[in-house]
Amino acid sequence: MHIGLIGPLPPPFGGMANQTKQLNELLTSEGLKVTLVRTNADYKWHWVTDLKGIRALARLLPYLLELWRVAGNVECMHVMANSGWSWQLYAAPAIWIGWIRKVPVVVNYRGGDAERYFKSSIRWVAPSLNKATVLVVPSMFLFQVFELFGYKAKVIPNIINLERFKFKPHLISNNRSLRLVITRNLEKIYGIDTAIHAVAILNSILIDVKLVIAGSGPLQDELKGLAETLELSHSVEFVGKLEPEEIAKLYYDADIMLNPATVDNMPNSVLEALACGLPVITTNVGGIPFIVKDNESALMVEPNNAQMLADAILKLVNDYDLYNKLAVNGFAVANQYGWCVVKEQWLGLYKELVDAS
Template identity: 45%
Template sequence: MSTLKRVAIVGPLPPPAGGMANQTRKLGEFLTEEGLEVDIIQVNPAYFPAFIGKVPVIRAGFRLIQYLVSLKRQLKHVDVVHIMANSGWSWHLFAAPAIWVAHRLNKPVVLNYRGGYAQTFFEKSWFWVKPSLRKCQKILVPSAFLQQVFEQFELHADIVPNVLDQTKFYPMEQKVVNEQPHIIVTRNLEDIYDVATAIKGFALVQEYFPQARLSVAGTGPELNNLQALVLQLGIESQVTFVGRLSPNEIADLYRAADVMVNTSIVDNSPNSIIESLACGTPVVSTNVGGIPTLVTDQHDAILVGIENEQAIADGVIKLLQDDAFRVTLIKNGQNTISKFYWENVWRNLQQHYLKAIAEKG
């Protein structure tokens, strides 16, 4: 009979507080609450010794050696290995080594794959990726979008949604939009999230709501360019770059906002949309990647094409002006996110763990 007492989670931890890092941490906490022993093998620990972190190339070697040592030591004693995986170098440096170490130790592997670049990555690197994937007892993905990508490469993946922390992300009493609506963006300041389009869209919203405010929560390499854009548009008095926030702070920001805008050009199943809906804040988002399988246009969100600031602005204005429509989207959004509650995720995840153990055994 399959037993499940101890789980190893291989993945990143904050800081930085990215989507996968937050999911790794929360998964560990929830599994512990279920009475399991949980070992988290962090793929992004601080460099040791610290000065190595300042030496390119060599630092990667040091981290890889330390990582392999941790894998071999900690995986010996677990019942199942849950690997948080992504595309690109992250796959080659962290996910693939963990799969092969677990395989050599005869430990069942549940691969939790995420990331909007999966298809492009597989097309370029399938020769190297396929052998590792074949060693996994279970492949889990957070969206139907990624499930379809795996199907194209003749591999089956099961859907297990991201985990939502209900103790942090919950709605407040219904808000009434006033003459100073608060709009927010909560993505990292990177090219793929195209925050520039959100800012341009906000400038158009100001033509209808001159006192509107925009808060941009996140950090990243595009910060200087985005600040320059705000100055160029002459909206610096209404835009605030609040930096990286803690989970509690970001939840408070959602509840304080009237609309959340997501303008990503590549995406899978963004936690920002899930968290915003959970907090009762309606969403205007681009319709890329897995987002149309996460939410439905005009039902629980407004979806538009990429790099279209006018469409973003039109969506925001509609939500601010049409009270009945906004209330309907908020109510539907609350129903949509119920599948992300831990009790539902755990029921599903537990079965995959047990099946992986049985298959390996």
């Protein structure tokens, strides 16, 4: 089969870009021919990067031409989609071009804020979504969101690279330094300020607490300022955006992974930490409860509650049996998202669509 894959590639390293890169490589390894159309391709002329209105046009026109060319050569189009302008500028044109050229189109939608976006923009999303051949989402959470708006979706989960993120036993003790890690973008929806406030609470109880934050984003200066205001400059380290290999090492060196998000779908960062045997404390928002169970494969807390987050961290520090239980059960959860499990779902769907067309 010949598949047209439409989506972003790293850099920057993020959920959808990483999934596009992995899927491209894995489908190719299975013997499929894959033609990739990047939604974040480099600009042909470097000088346009400083011109906001022109740079969007400079990227969009070559993108549309490439979509038209690829749609005439492939048997199926796989479109990675998200909310907001990403939908209107990249996903919608791909769907319409596939429909015009009579090529089956798989819309692979992701994004924890889908319900909020649809409530305000469904009239703009629906015409394009109605032209897709099939809608695929990575979680039951998004399945239910689409159901609210009258759309039936198929669930095929995200892919975790179990070759890179391998299980490693972790030890924890309240007699030594505690290393916490967050691997999310520095944006409001990820609640990183709550984690910093939790560290301030822990600092008066534990000997040595270190929070390492791997990510970049618009709140970097604000979050650094918060750490300084709380006199935590020595306890909170911002290491910037890391590559996947560096993220794996970060998990191996950590004691607990924190996911204090206020909006979420199916975060790869949580699954990758679980695959490494690293216990996770996460908020109970969005699609998280569909992935892990509280006190079984992770600890769950309410969003924007620093005291509850600090209490959950202390609970793990003082209960090694629970810590070990979460590590083992979390690893079992992560294994459900390996390529050996997920590939049959994608290959079966492609074959079904190609045969039907």
